[in-house]
Structure formats: C-alpha cells, structure tokens
Amino acid sequence: MSASIAAAAPVYLDWNATTPVCAEAMAEMLDAMQHAWANPSSTHAPGQAARRVLADARLRVASFLGARPAELVFTSGATEANHLAVLGALASASGRGGIEGMHGLAAAHGAAGRVRRRLVLSAVEHPGLLALADRLAAEGTPVHRVPVDREGRLDLAAARASIDSDVALVSLMGANNETGVCMPLAEVAALAHAQGALLHVDATQLAGKAQLSFAASGADLMSVSAHKIGGPKGVGALLVRKGVAITPLIAGRQERHRRGGTENLPGIAGFAAACERTAATLERDMAAMAALRHRLEQGLAAALPAVRVLGAGANRLPNTSCLSFGTLAAELVLARLERAGIVASSGAACSAGGTQPSHVLLAMGLDEAEARSGVRFSLGRDTSAADIERTVAAATAALAPLLRADANATVAPSAANAAGQANAPSAATAAAAVAEAAAMPA
Numbered sequence: 001m002s003a004s005i006a007a008a009a010p011v012y013l014d015w016n017a018t019t020p021v022c023a024e025a026m027a028e029m030l031d032a033m034q035h036a037w038a039n040p041s042s043t044h045a046p047g048q049a050a051r052r053v054l055a056d057a058r059l060r061v062a063s064f065l066g067a068r069p070a071e072l073v074f075t076s077g078a079t080e081a082n083h084l085a086v087l088g089a090l091a092s093a094s095g096r097g098g099i100e101g102m103h104g105l106a107a108a109h110g111a112a113g114r115v116r117r118r119l120v121l122s123a124v125e126h127p128g129l130l131a132l133a134d135r136l137a138a139e140g141t142p143v144h145r146v147p148v149d150r151e152g153r154l155d156l157a158a159a160r161a162s163i164d165s166d167v168a169l170v171s172l173m174g175a176n177n178e179t180g181v182c183m184p185l186a187e188v189a190a191l192a193h194a195q196g197a198l199l200h201v202d203a204t205q206l207a208g209k210a211q212l213s214f215a216a217s218g219a220d221l222m223s224v225s226a227h228k229i230g231g232p233k234g235v236g237a238l239l240v241r242k243g244v245a246i247t248p249l250i251a252g253r254q255e256r257h258r259r260g261g262t263e264n265l266p267g268i269a270g271f272a273a274a275c276e277r278t279a280a281t282l283e284r285d286m287a288a289m290a291a292l293r294h295r296l297e298q299g300l301a302a303a304l305p306a307v308r309v310l311g312a313g314a315n316r317l318p319n320t321s322c323l324s325f326g327t328l329a330a331e332l333v334l335a336r337l338e339r340a341g342i343v344a345s346s347g348a349a350c351s352a353g354g355t356q357p358s359h360v361l362l363a364m365g366l367d368e369a370e371a372r373s374g375v376r377f378s379l380g381r382d383t384s385a386a387d388i389e390r391t392v393a394a395a396t397a398a399l400a401p402l403l404r405a406d407a408n409a410t411v412a413p414s415a416a417n418a419a420g421q422a423n424a425p426s427a428a429t430a431a432a433a434v435a436e437a438a439a440m441p442a
C-alpha cells in the first residue's frame, strides 16, 4: 500500500448502509427549520405554513414512489414502517377480519370475518423484521419463512405452498440489502391476493436503485427510508394502499390517525428533496453504477481468482456486489481494505465472541465459514471510475499475499473435503482475523 493511497479520503462503498445527505436535502431541511418550525397541527398562521410544507413534501415523496399522497404515512424510518406494516396488518386482520373483503375474495372463500393469523416472510429479510417475526412466533403467531436458492432467489414453489387462506400478511423485501438480489414481487402479489392475504414490501433498498411504483407493484403496504437515497436518518414512510386497514402502533391524530406524534418536518422536507434529486438522474445513475459494479467484479476476479460473486446468477440491484474472497473471513478482508483506504461492509454481525455468519448467506446454502466471508461493496451516484480502479488496486495489493499464504497453509481440497472442512479458513488466517477484528471498531 502506498502512502498516497492511505492518505487520500477513503473510497466509500457502503451506500446500502447509508448515503451522504445530498445538498438539496440539507438546504430544504435548513429552510424548514428556519421557516416552518411551527407545529403543522396548529391552527394559527405559522402552524398552517408548516402544514403547507408538510403537504408539499408528502406530494413529492408520494410522486417519487408512484403513490397517492393520502397513502403515505411518515415514520421514523423503514424499521418502524416494517413494524407498523406487520403488527398493524396482523392486528387488523385478527381483530376485525378487516382484510377479507380487500381483494374481493370474501365471497369466494365464504369466510367473511374469519380470523387470519399467519405471517409468511422470506428467510433473508432485514434482521429487524426477522427479529420481529421471531418475537411474534414466540408469542404464538404462526410464522413461516420461505427459503431462497443458492443464488438468493426466492423459492416460488415454496412460497406458493406456504401461502394459504389462513395467511394474513406476506412480507417480502424488494431487494436484499446484502446481495442486492431482487425478489419476484408481482408473482408473490398474485399468490398472496389469490388467497386473500395482504402483501407488504420492504422496498428500503429498491427505492432509488430501480424504477419503483407502489401503484404498479401489487403491494398493499410498502416501507421506504430516506437515508438510503440521500435524505436524513430518522425518517421514512409506510405506504398503505387505499382501503387497507392497519391498526396504528402509536395512537394520535397525525398521519390520518395511522401514526401519532408531531411530524419530523425538517426530516420530511429533506426526504422530499432527496426523492427529487434521486429521480432527476435515476436512469443515468443506475446505468453508471451497473457499469462500475461490472468493472469492480471483473477487475477483482481477474486479479484474485479466489473471488466469487454471491448471487451472480440472480437479477440484482445495479449497485450491489457481495463477494467472497476464498477462505478469508470478511472481517479480515474489511480490516485490510480499510487500512488501504476502502470502506465496505459485511452482512455478518459482530458479537462479543466473534462474528456471526450472515443469515442471508446461510439461507443461500453456504456453510458457516463461507457465510462469514461475504463482503458487500455497494456503490452510489457519487462513486467514480477512479474509486473503482483504486479499490481493485488496493484490494489486490492487500489481499493477494493473504490468499497466497492461505492457499499454502490450507490442506489440499480433497483432504479437506474428506475431513468435512472444505472452505474452512486456515489456522493462520483465522488467527489473523481474530487479532484484526479485536482492533476494529464495533
């Protein structure tokens, strides 16, 4: 690694985690704080001025998402939106049987008013949603996780088998945050609606990286987050299709009684500005990111033959690349990359005792060692060709010696297979990973 590489500003390739706040969002947030600081629920003139800013932002966010303004419920982010969708729809379905008539199926089932309790979701949902599903299961809600294949694609046959007339809600992410693999929303919408169930789509990663229309998606509920598209953190939205009943989590009159609490007006104004900024160059940015991602994957695979693209056979977001560097643990790769001025991430979760394998990669059938090896590079609209060239060069310089050392130290593949240790990292690499991880920030 040369001193000039280390001294330069880091290359940020973690846009799926969060994005820098764009200038347009900052300007609108400042403006809202200076000029629309009143409570939008107040009836006096300053309150009404704030209310107009809120209504204008609602219109702009809804327009970006292909939704009607009345369908939009502002939340504190996608995690809250996911909770509102799942808990709100389940409570509504079990309390009042309120969704039976939604898709005109009550008569067909002859079951109007029947209580639906089951929740179906994919095995690769965001950890916050899976944790909620686990909690619901522990409390007695029947929950079913639909598997994915080795490329991270949803098993549609398994989805079809699991969605029956007892299902209240199917929850499926639009695209996976670790691999970028896109999910078959139209097909699952048809399966859900054929059984009279609702479909919730966690579109947190899809928004801003693909053309997205709530109206055309078939979804009944959709979660989005501002900070993934150049807006501020702590604001997002749940889209609720007209006629869909959800029980609120937070009581109050705001957001048409669907989410109480004074609205985060600066955040919402920033969200609206970020939506417009994203829409202005979306097609161009998507094409540019896809070309740069291709260059990254080709460059790394050419220089480091151990590199494997996870989910390569699936339809993926244009900006996301989940790579395995042979037997090297992700935390070791990330530490070396950061030292060389490249910032990326892994889906594997750090815990006190070490690294937990990524639930997404485990669901894709990778073994535990492989599921600890996935490194996510996620590009954004500011990523340049020079950033990618620098990443390929830095990764090659930092990782080639490690891979060579590991290849020499690792038992021959046939012997490893016989011992059931295929792809297990060598003792030397594992020790280096533990030592470097100890020095890494949480």
Ligand SMILES: Cc1ncc(COP(=O)(O)O)c(C=O)c1O
Pocket (backbone or CB within 6 Å): 016, 017, 076, 077, 078, 079, 080, 126, 128, 173, 175, 176, 177, 202, 204, 205, 224, 225, 226, 227, 234, 235, 236
């Ligand atoms: C797919 C997905 N869903 C939900 C979230 C949570 O979003 P927020 O940070 O707005 O709560 C994330 C963020 O990492 C995500 O990638």
